[in-house]
Amino acid sequence: MAQKVIVVGGVALGPKAACRCMRLAPDTEVTLFDENTLISYGGCGIPYFVGGDIANVKDLCSTPYHTLRDPEFFRDMKGFTVKTMTRVTAIDRQAKTVTARNLATGEEQTYPYDKLVLATGATPRKPDVPGADLGNVFTLTKLEAADAIRKQMEGSSVKSAVVVGGGFIGLEAAVAMADMWGCEVSVVEMMDQVLPGVLSKTLSMMAAHDLRSHNVSVYTSEKVVRMEGEGGKVTRVVTDKREIEAQLVIYSTGFLPNGELAKNAGLEVTSRGAIVVNEHMQTSDPDIYAGGDCCSIKNLITGKQGYLPLGSMANRQGRVIGTNLAGGNATFPGYVGTWAVKLFDKSFCGVGLTPEMARREGFDAVGVSVEQLDKAHFYPEKSMMSLELVAEKGTRRVLGMQGCCSDPDSLKARIDAVAGVLQYARPTVDDISNLEVSYAPPFAAAMDVVNAVANATDNVLCGRMKVITPEEFLELWKNRDNNNYFFIDARPQKAGDAVQAEHPDWHALSLEAIQTRWNEVPGDRPVAIICNTGLRGYDALLVLARHGITDVVQSMGGMQAVLKIGGSI
Incomplete structure (x- = not known):
């Protein structure tokens, strides 16, 4: 039978x-x-x-x-x-x-x-607030709901929309409505960042900046308390901090x-x-x-x-x-959590744990990030990639990697390479440093960015450099009157001079100049170095170390990372 x-x-x-x-x-x-x-x-x-x-x-x-x-x-x-x-x-x-x-x-x-x-x-989490039963309040998981939303957008009756939840589906929906239909979109997320649980704080700031740069409002650490309407349809979303006009609401707060x-x-x-x-x-x-x-x-x-x-x-x-x-003996070993999401100009991709998640799980973890071109610097078509490696300090075990790039395929290739290793082994920083990936100038640099981020992590774990995030650097700069930091710009001299002309506390000491002008750096003050991507800053840090100046921190990713999170000097 x-x-x-x-x-x-x-x-x-x-x-x-x-x-x-x-x-x-x-x-x-x-x-x-x-x-x-x-x-x-x-x-x-x-x-x-x-x-x-x-x-x-x-x-x-x-x-x-x-x-x-x-x-x-x-x-x-x-x-x-x-x-x-x-x-x-x-x-x-x-x-x-x-x-x-x-x-x-x-x-x-x-x-x-x-x-x-x-x-x-x-089942998507349903909104448990007054007004949740109003018309034009949707969850975006069924085709029927998608069809209804599309018809609303095509009918031009929706001028402003609110997306509740800053996860994958919520952000994809926000991009869809703003990009194609020119709708005024607001994202409300109760956590302190978008893409919580999958992106580090720095990378989430890059995601939020990409959204805001395309006229999507992003409100984090904010909770919806009720929805109001007229004629049975939603007209307003009320949070614990503001009121937002909306003719359409998409709830995307998890499953x-x-x-x-x-x-x-x-x-x-x-x-x-x-x-x-x-x-x-x-x-x-x-x-x-x-x-x-x-x-x-x-x-x-x-x-x-x-x-x-x-x-x-x-x-x-x-x-x-x-x-x-059918009588087989197949197995599914488990997951390492590989994901990808495309926003406007930037795509984000990751695998494993963020630094914050790793620490919550009991790991003594560090996250180290770099900014590097995804292809050879001399190749005409290239994109700057942000890549962050998460590792356990004592064992040097790799726990995860996340990144951001305008070229989604380039980013996905790097994340997938590490994901495959994570799924079937317990790789160390040294393993990723030596990870063999394909190379030709139209595809990668000779020292690929995935190897480079592992090398940077090795330098941090070995104590060769102390690093801070771009948002931490901006906070130091903002409070410079109180913290006694000496700020060094190691970019080419012309770039640093332009900032120093406006801010006397900014010291334009290019990598070339610091070789002979290192004695202008006070030995009794903490030093913060920034460059364009982090590469020149590390070399400048080593110059200072050779001369006994060691109370130095470097801003990871340099000015490229600062700009990506929406910062400025």
Whole structure:
């Protein structure tokens, strides 16, 4: 008798697991249930549909060869049954059955299974404030909501919009509405930075500056307290600090895993409701698999259970489950947390832990950043890249890397190179310093930026230089009347002279000049050095050290980093 497999959930992991199983074991009877009409869509593409980059919503539900992935497609091309508008309401593990309700007719029916796959996804956090039920207040996870938002924008009725939440989807939505439709957009984030938990403070300031430079208002450390409206539609968002006019609101404040079905069946779930699985993607019942946004997965950096809802990970897990449904022994080791997001001029990408996250996890961590061109300096087409490496001080173990660049492909290549090493090893700073990456002038410098940031981290860990962030440098400069710092500009003399002419406390001592004029630097005052990217500043620091001047800090990334965070002297 053919094995019966039931799959609950039809967005990413569910169809992937079902298709993989049918390829390996075509005699399997697979039935997939989903409570929506549209299935197997690229949810991560929704903001780009809202922004007009994707013309038709059905493109998100289609194959690369433009065939719509509907129930008929899966029946005719993949060999399994899909039941849409059908909600699985209960699992009877003893009888090995599920109960499903047709949402159109209300009819309930019981279906037997040999193996069960839970791909129930996650639910966006709903706004719990007065006025949340007003019209034009959306969460941006379903295609139906995306279509409604797009129609509102096309109708030109939306002049101002508010995005609540400064995570991936929230910022992508803000960019989409401001860039394509010219809408006045405000982002409200209750944490003290955008992209909290994935970007360091400095890089988050770069992201916020990119948004503000394109007329997107960013309000951090701010909480929405209510929404007001007229005629049943939202007109204003009220925070604990201000009132913002809005004809449309998108709530994007995170997700909650849909683990209720599993919990009610007696399966193990975490305190936040995520389903616990082993490396084979089996739940506490070996005949029930689960994966995707409804699951808790091991973080390979911390060794702890974590939660990271990403479509890419759901697809990889779906293949593992499909293989095991067909009798295989595939495993999913866990995640290191590799991500990417494109804003306006800048893209951001990262893997692993930020310095702040690492310290919260108990690591004695340091973050060291550099600014370097992504290609050979003599090649005509090139972009300046910010790259930050996070390492544990004592062991020199690499814990993460994040970056910012106007060329998203260049940045992604560097992050992915380190991500691959992090996933299958415990690399040290020295390993990344010697990491072999491809080289030709149109692609990289001979000493690639990924090697350079490891070299800079080595210099910090070995005590060869003391570094501060660009925002810390600006704070020192702002309070120069009280802190006695001696500020050195090691850029070419002309650049430093221009600033010194306006600010007498600014000392233009180029790298060339400091070789002979080092004695102009007082030995009894702390020194702060800045240059253009950090390279000349380090050499200037070494010159001073040779002459016994060692109370010196260098601003990481130089003036390039200062400008990227929106700072000025």
